[in-house]
Amino acid sequence: MSEFSLDELARLLSNNLEKREIIHHILFDDIEVRRAEICLLLGKNRMNKYNDLLIEVLLSDESPVVRSASFWSLSLLGNNEVTEVLLEAMEMEESVDCKLSMIDIFLIFAERIGLTAEQIQFDPQMQTYPDNTLMEQYFNNPIHQDDAIQIPESEIIDVMTDNKPDNQSDNKSTTIIEAKNRIKRLLFEITENIPMTLSRMAQLTNVTENSLERYLIELTSLNPTAGEYYQLEQIFIKKTTTIQTIIDKKPKPSIYCYSCGTLDSVFPCTSCGEGLQCITCRLVIGKDEDTLQCQSCLLFSHKSHLLEWIKIKGSCPNCHNNLKQKDFH
Secondary structure (H helix, E strand, C coil): CCCCCHHHHHHHHHCCCCCHHHHHHHHHHCCHHHHHHHHHHHHHCCCHHHHHHHHHHHHHCCCHHHHHHHHHHHHHHCCHHHHHHHHHHHHHCCCHHHHHHHHHHHHHHHHHHCCCHHHHCCCCCCCCCCCCCHHHHHHHCCCCHHHCECCCHHHHHHCCCCCCCCCCCHHHHHHHHHHHHHHHHHHHHCCCCCCEEHHHHHHHHCECHHHHHHHHHHHHHHCHHHEEEECCCCEEEECCCCCHHHHCCCCCCCCEECCCCCECCCCCCCCCCCCCECCCCCCECECCCCEEECCCCCCEEEHHHHHHHHHHCCECCCCCCECCHHHHC
16 A cells, blocks of 8 residues: 555545545554655545544654644644644643644634633743744744835745845845845754744744745745645645755746736736736736636636635635635636
8 A cells, every 4th residue: 555645645535535544554654754744635635534543643653743744634624622632732742843833733723713822721832942043033032023024026036045136225125135044044944844834934034924925835836845835724834855955046937927928927027017916826827827806806816726715715815705616607
């Protein structure tokens, strides 16, 4: 069963076929990276019928990477019935990276099901952080997100360069360069395969969540080996230990402007000043890509992005009016 690929398993899961024996084998007998990936896959595909296996993995696996992956999936799939298990796992956890991930994810889970810290007597503070890291610096000297830096959209794809942006003052350009360097540093410091929330990444880099999210979407879209960004859940999972070789090289645009047809991947188009921007992922809509239009705000989205969004959220990501998938069929 080891030769059974995770891609094939994903297709089986999407078709609701019973493959419990295969999933059990991967979760308990396979190598670490595949154990973690199958945990993430179960959460991503909302397969809550395997919660019992995820709980067993969470409380018994020797790898903090696998434990954090199973914790995230259970936080997506479970409700009140998994609260005690998640709390127990956080209390038992000895890995600092894993525990911080669990705390952030649990707070999102608690908000989703309507729990408060007082109700569960939970204190999210930690006492120990890795030395000389952005995490240690932040907790010793917290940064207020009111002062967070907004990186211009035209520079998102070029986050790793140190060149001074055009038409900006020296002080402003220096601030943006410092923000870019913090993003670069954080991507190096993140532990591979351990989920990190967008809000935590924004805190550690002092970059707005909006800017950081656009960068993560762009990074993982053009360089899938760098990691995965789950937009609905606002979670980033680093997937490669050689991320520097990916983010140090500026990807080439491969999208044609919807308005003028020029090869360009920024919005608005640098050639015609127009184009279309997806209201769901905030990236450019290419000339040949399928789109849907919200009939309330009349803005466009990639078709697959909007359908997935309203499946979970039930509303337009821009104007927040109620939407149903059947409205577009």
